[in-house]
Amino acid sequence: MVRSLGSSLVVGLAVLLSACGGDEKTARDHRPVVLVGFDGMEWRVAAPLIRAGRMPHLKALIERGSAGYLYTEKPALSPVCWTSIATGMRKGEHGIENFLDPTGNPYTSSQRRTKALWNIASDYGLQTLCVGWWVTWPAEEIAGFMVAPYSTAGQNAFNWKGSVRKDLPDQTWPRALFDELVPIVEDVRASDRLKTVASSYFAIPASIPLGDAEKKLVAQTLWSVEADEIYLRVVQAMQRREGVKPDLTMAYFGCTDVVSHRFWRYMEPGAFKYAIPAEHVAEFKDAIAKSYEQADRILGEVLAGAPADANVIVCSDHGFHAEFLDQPHPEGLSGHHLDGPPGIVVMAGPDVAPGFGKDAILEGRGSIEDAGFIYDVAPVVLTLLGVPTGRDMQSYDGGPLAKRMLQKALREASRGYNVRSHDEGFRKAATSGPRVDASVVEDANRALQQLGYLGIDPGDTDERTRPPTKKPVVDPPKDPAAGQNDPKGKNEKE
Numbered sequence: 075m076v077r078s079l080g081s082s083l084v085v086g087l088a089v090l091l092s093a094c095g096g097d098e099k100t101a102r103d104h105r106p107v108v109l110v111g112f113d114g115m116e117w118r119v120a121a122p123l124i125r126a127g128r129m130p131h132l133k134a135l136i137e138r139g140s141a142g143y144l145y146t147e148k149p150a151l152s153p154v155c156w157t158s159i160a161t162g163m164r165k166g167e168h169g170i171e172n173f174l175d176p177t178g179n180p181y182t183s184s185q186r187r188t189k190a191l192w193n194i195a196s197d198y199g200l201q202t203l204c205v206g207w208w209v210t211w212p213a214e215e216i217a218g219f220m221v222a223p224y225s226t227a228g229q230n231a232f233n234w235k236g237s238v239r240k241d242l243p244d245q246t247w248p249r250a251l252f253d254e255l256v257p258i259v260e261d262v263r264a265s266d267r268l269k270t271v272a273s274s275y276f277a278i279p280a281s282i283p284l285g286d287a288e289k290k291l292v293a294q295t296l297w298s299v300e301a302d303e304i305y306l307r308v309v310q311a312m313q314r315r316e317g318v319k320p321d322l323t324m325a326y327f328g329c330t331d332v333v334s335h336r337f338w339r340y341m342e343p344g345a346f347k348y349a350i351p352a353e354h355v356a357e358f359k360d361a362i363a364k365s366y367e368q369a370d371r372i373l374g375e376v377l378a379g380a381p382a383d384a385n386v387i388v389c390s391d392h393g394f395h396a397e398f399l400d401q402p403h404p405e406g407l408s409g410h411h412l413d414g415p416p417g418i419v420v421m422a423g424p425d426v427a428p429g430f431g432k433d434a435i436l437e438g439r440g441s442i443e444d445a446g447f448i449y450d451v452a453p454v455v456l457t458l459l460g461v462p463t464g465r466d467m468q469s470y471d472g473g474p475l476a477k478r479m480l481q482k483a484l485r486e487a488s489r490g491y492n493v494r495s496h497d498e499g500f501r502k503a504a505t506s507g508p509r510v511d512a513s514v515v516e517d518a519n520r521a522l523q524q525l526g527y528l529g530i531d532p533g534d535t536d537e538r539t540r541p542p543t544k545k546p547v548v549d550p551p552k553d554p555a556a557g558q559n560d561p562k563g564k565n566e567k568e
C-alpha cells in the first residue's frame with residue numbers, strides 16, 4: 075500500500091515535471107549516427123574518381139544510399155558553414171561570422187549563440203564523439219567526448235586549419251582526455267609516419283627542382299595532412315576506448331580544401347590564361363585526386379570502427395572551382411569557393427531511403443541531383459537520433475534533404491516532432507574568445523617550422539610579424555541561381 079502510494083507519487087511528479095517543461099528529455103529509439111565532414115569536397119572531382127574505382131568507401135555508401143549536391147552559404151567560409159551544419163542556423167543566428175571576430179582573434183565556441191548538435195544531444199542524454207570540428211575550442215562540457223582544434227590568427231597566411239596544440243588548455247572534454255592524445259600526436263609527428271602519408275599526395279622529396287612558390291604550397295599542405303592524420307588517429311583511439319559508445323560521431327577533415335586551393339591549376343591548366351610550367355603540371359596534376367583518395371581512406375577507417383547499423387552522412391561545406399584565372403595569385407592559390415558552389419552530401423544506413431541521385435554519380439548518367447542545404451543537416455541528424463528538431467532552425471523539418479533521403483516511415487513518425495527552440499536557457503555568448511597565451515602561438519610556429527625537416531621551407535609564419543587582420547571577403551560574382559542558396563529568401567547582402 076505504502077509502496078504503491080510511493081510509486082504513484084513518483085509517476086505524478088514525473089508527469090508534473092514534464093508538464094512544466096522540466097528536465098525530462100529523452101530521445102526516441104534510434105540508431106547511431108556518424109557524420110563525417112570533408113572540407114570543400116566537390117562532385118566534379120569526386121564523381122569521376124568514384125567511377126574510376128579510386129574512392130571505394132564513398133562509392134560503397136552511394137551504392138547502398140543516396141547522394142547529391144548540398145547548397146551552402148555565400149560567401150562560403152569554413153568556420154561559418156561548418157557551424158551552420160552543426161546548428162541548423164544561419165550565421166546571423168549562430169553568430170560565427172568569419173574566421174576572425176571583430177577583435178581580430180579567431181572565433182571560439184564561447185561566441186556561438188545557439189546550441190550545436192553536441193549540446194542538444196547532451197540535453198537528451200545522448201553521447202557525442204566530436205573530433206576536429208571548426209570553432210569548437212574551448213571544448214564544451216558535453217555528454218561525451220570533444221577534441222577541439224585551434225588555429226592562431228597569425229597562421230592566416232599559412233593555412234587556416236586548426237590542429238592539436240601542445241600548450242593550449244581546454245582542447246578536450248573531458249579535460250583529462252588530453253593526456254591520452256599526446257602519444258598519438260607524437261607518433262604522427264614522427265617523421266616517417268608523416269612522410270609516408272604526405273608522399274601519397276606528391277613526391278617527397280620532389281622529383282623535380284621546385285621554386286620557392288611551389289615549395290610553400292607543399293609545406294602549407296603538409297600542415298593539413300598532419301592535422302587530418304592526427305584527428306583520424308584520435309577518432310580511432312576513441313572508438314576503441316572503454317566507455318565510448320557514441321550515439322553521434324562527428325569528425326572533420328580539411329585536406330581536400332587545402333589541396334584544392336593550392337593545386338587546382340595543375341589539375342585543370344587549360345582553365346588559366348597564364349602559362350603553367352609543364353614540369354609542374356606533371357609533378358602536381360594528381361595532388362587533388364590523391365587528397366580525395368586519402369579522404370576516402372580516412373572515411374573507410376572511421377566507418378570500420380563505427381557500428382554496422384549506423385546511419386552515415388558524409389558532407390562538405392561547399393564545392394570548388396578554378397579561380398584567379400587571369401594571372402598568378404600572389405600566394406599561389408588557384409582554386410576557391412567564396413561564391414558558394416554547392417558541396418556534396420551522401421547518406422546511407424537503415425533509416426536512409428536509398429537510390430536518390432545514384433546513377434548520375436555512379437554511372438555518369440544525367441546531372442547530379444540537388445539534395446538539400448547545409449541547414450538541413452542538423453535537423454536530419456536530430457531526426458535520425460530520435461530527438462525533436464527546433465522550430466527556430468532554418469529547416470525545422472529537415473528540408474529537402476529529409477524529404478529526399480530519409481525513409482518514409484521515419485519521416486512520418488517524426489512529423490510535428492519538434493520544440494519551439496533548443497536554445498532556451500543556453501549560456502550567453504561571449505563577445506570575444508578567451509585570450510590565448512603567447513606560448514601557444516610560439517608552439518604553433520614551431521610546429522610549422524618543423525616541416526622544415528622534410529626539406530621544405532614553410533615561409534614566414536611568425537605571428538609577431540603579422541598583425542591579425544580580418545580575412546578579406548571578396549564579393550561573390552553575380553549568380554542567377556542565387557535564390558537556390560537561400561531557402562527562406564532572407565540571405566543578407568554579403
Ligand SMILES: [Zn+2]
Nearest residue numbers: 114331335411
Ligand atoms: Zn577553403
